[in-house]
Amino acid sequence: MGKKKTTFNISKIDNFSEWYSEILNKAEITDLRYGVKGFVVIRPWGARIIDKMYRIYESALRATGHDPAVFPAVIPEGNFKRESSHVEGFAPDVFWLESVKGDDKLALRPTSETAFYDMYNIWIRSYRDLPMKIYQRANVFRNETKATRPLIRSREFHWIEAHDAFATKKDAEEQVQDDIRMTEEVMHKIFGVPFLPMKRPQWDKFPGAEYTVGADSIMPDGKIIQQPSTHLISQSFVKAFDVKFVDEKEKEKTPWLTCYGPCMSRILASILSVHGDDNGLILPYTISPIQVIVVPFSPRDDSGEPNGKGVGDAVDKIRADLMAEYIDVKVDDSDKRPGEKFFFWEMKGVPFRIEIGEKELESGEVIVFIRDTKEKISVSIKDLPETIKNLGAEYDERLIARADEFFGDKVVDCKDKDTIKKALDSGKIARFSFCSAEKEGAECAEYVEKELSARVMGTRADLNEKASGKCPICGKKASVVVYAGKSY
């Protein structure tokens, strides 16, 4: 920690783990003192960011033809267990409710395929009902056996799950591509979190899926973190729930289903980690709960109102003008010293700070401090709303460019075990030709996991990369190019 209580000064790159824990606490994002392992309280600063994230993500889903719904948080055991690979995959992590007279045994949803499909069995009758694209904003529960980590791996988390049904496999596969595009448009281009879209190897797909595409992002310590994944649901899953429709020719068919699960709490972990610096958070302008903090320098009169020469009035007008342009602005007129206020809002990640005192009032120009570059610029009071909007757009572009730059040199081409190990140990992602992403490759993946403490992430879902030579693990002919990284 820094010299003063109010400053934050931890090297994000050298000491990411400490940085992450400390900033969640100091910036009042989460509180870990709730007393149940893996259940955290999300405090107002975190909740307000997540609220903005939800609005953006839900708008994007609505704009692509999705409707919201609200499903029960409990799933009857009979439905939950209807598809064997799904139950095998999730059963160990399920919280069950104590049995209640008259009820089936109830699971607290770890994910809601088995809730949605039970209704899709009723709702989908004809080709006219397709595509059916429904999402919900929900809390889901997993009794994690691995170590939990706030926002990254919790036993309750907050996500959106979209469950879509299509008449043809082609339509469903296009939806998988649309989902990847949405991750790109929202998570990367708005929230500034770059990722690699990876088609998971067969041994690592969603339980009940034909295949899974995950968006892998990278943390400052080089570890990969899985962000939204999309699944093409297997036909055996669809058949287990007896979802059918009648096509144009009155023929009974099985629809193709996909699901997409952007997790707000987990994406927030990436946002905070990717953009922050040694002095605390740097929040994207678009999702910062407060976009502009105004710090007036006016002494107060006895009644506590800012006094003299109209600083108070000017501040009121600035606030009103910014609000009129839908800019989230707050005036910090607490009795803390200006320096304390500066550090506090800097640490919280607020993009812009306006400093205004009598001198500024006279000149008609205020100082605007810019959080990421730490520049101070002079802006005429009457131009503030327009200037802040322009600066805000530039701000987010700069954050994205910086994140891309960090991300850009993370992938290293490797040819043998040694170079793979070297890449992984230096916090990079290793790319190499590999025997197979089908079941035959599982043994080599296990070697990578045990001997190199890394995960074979899969093959690129957006590129067709050609393998060459032999698998560096087993020596058999390589058939795919895979990526591997250390993960949480």
Place this chain on the structure above:
Amino acid sequence: MGKKKTTFNISKIDNFSEWYSEILNKAEITDLRYGVKGFVVIRPWGARIIDKMYRIYESALRATGHDPAVFPAVIPEGNFKRESSHVEGFAPDVFWLESVKGDDKLALRPTSETAFYDMYNIWIRSYRDLPMKIYQRANVFRNETKATRPLIRSREFHWIEAHDAFATKKDAEEQVQDDIRMTEEVMHKIFGVPFLPMKRPQWDKFPGAEYTVGADSIMPDGKIIQQPSTHLISQSFVKAFDVKFVDEKEKEKTPWLTCYGPCMSRILASILSVHGDDNGLILPYTISPIQVIVVPFSPRDDSGEPNGKGVGDAVDKIRADLMAEYIDVKVDDSDKRPGEKFFFWEMKGVPFRIEIGEKELESGEVIVFIRDTKEKISVSIKDLPETIKNLGAEYDERLIARADEFFGDKVVDCKDKDTIKKALDSGKIARFSFCSAEKEGAECAEYVEKELSARVMGTRADLNEKASGKCPICGKKASVVVYAGKSY
């Protein structure tokens, strides 16, 4: 049911119970076929209304100094049981999780006082931390023993709970009044649901409260339904969680807490019931998912596009112009017959329908159908956005006035058991002088419940009504004026 599949024709007043079940189903608000008693699926039409309701309610809370947070859905048994009257009141209805190694026994929250206060114990240190006003949007769970009824009494419901802390009792009591005012401003003046603010008798307060004020609304069958209630939390509850602060003079004090719980799913039940008519839903303009449905009368060409003389282009322009003014508009260009479309959107409660064909295009004027009055008016195409906005404001005013009119004659002054019984049996609320709203009155209230199948709702929280004469039940001197009604 009516003559055709697409029409809806049930008398809301004569047959409210059937009307309610049928409209939830036909308008696709909820689906009861999920297979677990008391857990319903809220379908897109319902979810989109609830989403708008949440936004309005959350804005109102933010505007009055509340911040959002996200608390875990589970509460450790130790915390849950810390205050005896609270645990007595809620324990019978709690869903418990099957025990997990390493965890305390966990309750699925029936309400979150015991989650919030556990953190308030940590967060509140000094008078500078007060007032603390935090809310969450959450699902809560109660294992209802009474019969469940969709949206009205479910085992999982969707609400907002605000938990506020103040330095003095006076501040807390002002918050109780502010909460009643918010119910008035949002539920009555925006959603159009009138209510009576009732201070509950001592035997009917929230378990752990010093007192409770409930907002009682009335359904079309004359039954009362409790809407948002506010509680002044008892000091024993606050002390059980050891919530303390140090005042300006460094003296340790106990803060005063309030909580407020507007339930979106339950308020939706009132909105649908209060405004609907025999042909289906009538949704307030402000919260209707679709505010304007456009039905074009143009035949299509072979490619499925509206053909000829520019009806398609005109419709596109109307849609764009309305959207530009933030009006939620949809064009129904499905291949259903116009009559079917009319009935469908009428039953769904969409406020305005625009009909446009070649004739309208030539004249430059379209027909606007108004759902509640069933009027058809002619509006020039270029004035549509402005006209719809004005009509929308008038529409909601009309809905509120109509609801107030229905509500206005519901309270009947009574003097003895006979007149009380007569009032209750004719779907009215009985107002009468009563022995006591303190514990001594519980026995007479029990008589009302058993013999008259009605509930003593309490005394007016907004008025000071003077009792006169004797209690019609026990004959003792009356001390308060109470209201009683049949309830769900």
